[in-house]
Amino acid sequence: MKALLVAEYRQGKVQESYAELMAFSGILGAESSMFIVADSTVALPRFQGTLYVAEVSRYDEYNPEAHKSLLLDAIAQEKPDMVVFCHSSYGWDLAPRIAVREKAAQISEVIAVEDGKFIVPACNGKLRRTLTGKGLLTVVTIQAGAFSLDNLPDGIPNVVPVVGDYEGMATLLGYEEAKLGGVDLTRAEVIISAGRGVGKPENIVMVEGLAKALKGEYGASRPVVDAEWVTHNRQVGTTGLTVSPKLYVACGISGAVQHLAGMKKSEFVVAINTDRDAPIGEVADVFAVADLKQLLPVLTDKIMAL
Amino acid sequence: MKLLVCIKQVPDMESKFRIDADGVWYDRGDLAWRMNEYDEYAVEQAVRQKEQAGGDVTVLCIGSDQVKETMKKALAMGCDRGVHIADSHSYMKDPYQIAAMIAEFARDKGFDIIFTGMQSQDRGSGQVGVMLAELLDMAAITTIVDYTYDNGSVVVQRELEGGVKAKVKAALPVLVTCQLGLNTPRYPTLPNIMKAKKKELLTIEAKMLQSTDSMQKTVKMALPEKRVGGLFLEGEPDSIADRLIAILKEKTSVLA
Ligand SMILES: Cc1cc2nc3c(=O)[nH]c(=O)nc-3n(C[C@H](O)[C@H](O)[C@H](O)COP(=O)(O)OP(=O)(O)OC[C@H]3O[C@@H](n4cnc5c(N)ncnc54)[C@H](O)[C@@H]3O)c2cc1C
Numbered sequence: 001m002k003a004l005l006v007a008e009y010r011q012g013k014v015q016e017s018y019a020e021l022m023a024f025s026g027i028l029g030a031e032s033s034m035f036i037v038a039d040s041t042v043a044l045p046r047f048q049g050t051l052y053v054a055e056v057s058r059y060d061e062y063n064p065e066a067h068k069s070l071l072l073d074a075i076a077q078e079k080p081d082m083v084v085f086c087h088s089s090y091g092w093d094l095a096p097r098i099a100v101r102e103k104a105a106q107i108s109e110v111i112a113v114e115d116g117k118f119i120v121p122a123c124n125g126k127l128r129r130t131l132t133g134k135g136l137l138t139v140v141t142i143q144a145g146a147f148s149l150d151n152l153p154d155g156i157p158n159v160v161p162v163v164g165d166y167e168g169m170a171t172l173l174g175y176e177e178a179k180l181g182g183v184d185l186t187r188a189e190v191i192i193s194a195g196r197g198v199g200k201p202e203n204i205v206m207v208e209g210l211a212k213a214l215k216g217e218y219g220a221s222r223p224v225v226d227a228e229w230v231t232h233n234r235q236v237g238t239t240g241l242t243v244s245p246k247l248y249v250a251c252g253i254s255g256a257v258q259h260l261a262g263m264k265k266s267e268f269v270v271a272i273n274t275d276r277d278a279p280i281g282e283v284a285d286v287f288a289v290a291d292l293k294q295l296l297p298v299l300t301d302k303i304m305a306l
Numbered sequence: 307m308k309l310l311v312c313i314k315q316v317p318d319m320e321s322k323f324r325i326d327a328d329g330v331w332y333d334r335g336d337l338a339w340r341m342n343e344y345d346e347y348a349v350e351q352a353v354r355q356k357e358q359a360g361g362d363v364t365v366l367c368i369g370s371d372q373v374k375e376t377m378k379k380a381l382a383m384g385c386d387r388g389v390h391i392a393d394s395h396s397y398m399k400d401p402y403q404i405a406a407m408i409a410e411f412a413r414d415k416g417f418d419i420i421f422t423g424m425q426s427q428d429r430g431s432g433q434v435g436v437m438l439a440e441l442l443d444m445a446a447i448t449t450i451v452d453y454t455y456d457n458g459s460v461v462v463q464r465e466l467e468g469g470v471k472a473k474v475k476a477a478l479p480v481l482v483t484c485q486l487g488l489n490t491p492r493y494p495t496l497p498n499i500m501k502a503k504k505k506e507l508l509t510i511e512a513k514m515l516q517s518t519d520s521m522q523k524t525v526k527m528a529l530p531e532k533r534v535g536g537l538f539l540e541g542e543p544d545s546i547a548d549r550l551i552a553i554l555k556e557k558t559s560v561l562a
């Protein structure tokens with residue numbers, strides 16, 4: 001079996017996530033080749049195999065139409081059984097375009113492989129689906145962090161340039177970095193996070209209160225930040241911070257993959273949730289099945305009294 | 307300007323899910339249904355686009371008869387007309403098949419901007435929007451968290467990993483897939499709910515559209531295996547708090 005892996009390049013750097021693609025194709029026992037739009041004079045992914053390279057100076061870091069056409073060229077040369085992307089802003093943007101052009105199945109956000117079939121989450125992580133493609137080619141995106149190698153791969157690839165006269169329909173105007181600053185959650189030893197289950201902004205103080213009692217910081221899931229109840233520098237997850245405190249307490253947080261990705265390395269995890277089936281249970285050491293509005297004040301008082 | 311917004315009806319994610327008799331989907335009985343969260347942002351943005359520059363918003367949904375309830379919410383939020391593609395088996399179709407049905411409806415209608423959600427909460431594939439644009443040969447910009455329209459072009463922010471955003475511009479026609487936090491969806495007001503009742507809601511039978519073969523097969527659906535070791539604390543808050551404190555004292559150093 002042959003897998004063509006699609007590596008990413010952003011803001012002048014090869015993204016290390018290409019190692020996850022290698023780990024995935026390793027599990028499948030596939031022979032790997034890779035595709036990237038990058039600056040070949042600066043740095044390229046290191047691995048043993050064929051690397052199709054299109055020059056970023058010509059095609060830009062973001063130009064889905066051109067990247068799609070270049071990748072289709074690489075697919076035509078390589079004739080893989082599978083094209084593998086990260087389930088990322090680059091991957092979920094490009095993969096469906098390739099699937100349509102190649103009339104291939106696309107299987108999104110694979111978290112595991114079982115007997116050559118792909119397992120993906122459904123319903124915010126509450127269910128698992130097992131899928132297979134029907135055609136000769138299958139397009140796959142893999143969940144961030146689901147597959148990993150102990151070390152970055154090594155070796156000098158055999159570079160095959162890809163070129164073509166491809167235009168785009170959308171133009172990248174520039175990047176905007178996250179404005180962090182103020183509190184640094186990544187250093188906190190205790191983090192108490194508020195999810196949508198807090199119900200209303202006034203209840204954030206309960207979460208903050210417990211954080212104070214435990215001499216920690218409070219964090220939040222994305223909807224709480226989107227609603228502007230808490231500032232973005234406290235958001236935990238793929239589009240926020242990755243934290244690894246000694247204690248993480250998730251209050252009214254369901255445990256969607258994008259949240260888990262940001263906190264699952266915490267040493268000890270407590271979930272407070274009314275829904276016993278909430279997927280946060282997958283990473284929780286202790287799951288308090290309770291209404292946070294009732295439990296948090298009692299818990300905080302008792303800790304203060306210690 | 308002609309605007310299209312595609313919405314899906316999904317179960318409330320706090321529901322208790324069971325696997326259906328065939329073992330390939332969740333049991334659809336006994337669930338509360340709502341508009342896919344990502345699609346609420348799409349509807350809101352489409353309505354704002356119309357309020358800014360004029361136009362006509364069509365809301366489209368593929369599904370069984372019950373999806374009309376969700377469509378009515380979109381009409382009450384300000385969409386002008388609804389197109390219901392009646393298909394009681396749509397949940398068994400793969401993203402390509404769904405995109406192909408929408409494309410067939412949309413192809414000769416000349417939509418200037420199409421709004422979809424970034425992903426559906428139940429299937430979470432994030433495919434239908436991009437596939438639709440690909441089938442219609444139009445530009446697609448995914449995962450937008452900011453949107454402005456000016457003089458025939460949209461300028462949006464795409465959300466990337468690690469808090470970085472990319473500013474992207476594209477001329478119409480364009481399809482955008484909407485991410486959480488793009489805007490704050492409005493609540494339909496009572497007068498608007500009443501008005502929505504009079505709006506056109508056209509039903510097209512799925513069998514009137516060309517069918518395409520599915521590209522993938524669901525072998526099974528299952529509940530995740532429960533993690534061993536996770537301890538559940540239940541009962542009165544007072545007793546949960548005492549047990550939790552005892553555990554924290556024993557297992558962590560934070561109360562030392
Ligand atoms: C590309 C992308 C990036 C994303 N990035 C992030 C990210 O960085 N961080 C992030 O958090 N999310 C992120 N998300 C969103 C993520 O998918 C979820 O939508 C989000 O994490 C859900 O937040 P929540 O758990 O607070 O809310 P919900 O999923 O709505 O869960 C609320 C929970 O509260 C419980 N609850 C309700 N009432 C109570 C009560 N009284 N007491 C106790 N429990 C209660 C409910 O049972 C439920 O489990 C991203 C999504 C995408 C598509």
Ligand SMILES: Nc1ncnc2c1ncn2[C@@H]1O[C@H](COP(=O)(O)O)[C@@H](O)[C@H]1O
Nearest residue numbers: 312313368422423425426431432433434
């Ligand atoms: N049955 C449907 N009817 C209309 N639009 C849909 C349907 N399914 C998906 N979509 C649209 O496609 C987006 C992505 O869905 P998905 O590819 O299933 O994650 C959704 O947010 C909707 O905007």
